[in-house]
Amino acid sequence: MESIYTFFKLFLPKYLRSLPIPKTLSGFKDLTGEDYLNLTPFFFLVLLILYSVFKTLLFGRRKVKKPKINEDIQKEESKVVTQMDIEDIGDNIAFCRCWRSKKFPLCDGSHNKHNAETRDNVGPLLLRREGDTK
Ligand code: FES
Known part of the structure; x- marks a missing residue:
């Protein structure tokens, strides 16, 4: 339980604060290559979560095949x-x-x-x- 607490209360907020996310969309053009490199895992994770949510909403839960x-x-x-x-x-x-x-x-x-x-x-x-x- 302590590791979950540490992850969500300490590590995750610290990680999110360290991300160079610009305040506006136009701010993306001012980011450096290193900034984009730091943002890549975060955006990959966000895209993965969005894909999972939309896939579930569009196609529903996978049906369990009944035995013959x-x-x-x-x-x-x-x-x-x-x-x-x-x-x-x-x-x-x-x-x-x-x-x-x-x-x-x-x-x-x-x-x-x-x-x-x-x-x-x-x-x-x-x-x-x-x-x-x-
Ligand atoms: S009911 Fe199938 S073998 Fe008897």
């Missing part, structure tokens, strides 16, 4: 769509909703490993014929 759900199933396709005939489904079927199954779109139990690793709670969509309680 599908890591490796049919990545060559623009959209993964699966069609099945209802007659082919049988009495019970489990559809994967975690996108980790090696038998996608059917569940192969990979959601258990995913849940254990990530503390997630995803599971399959279970379809069963009426009256079947398994």
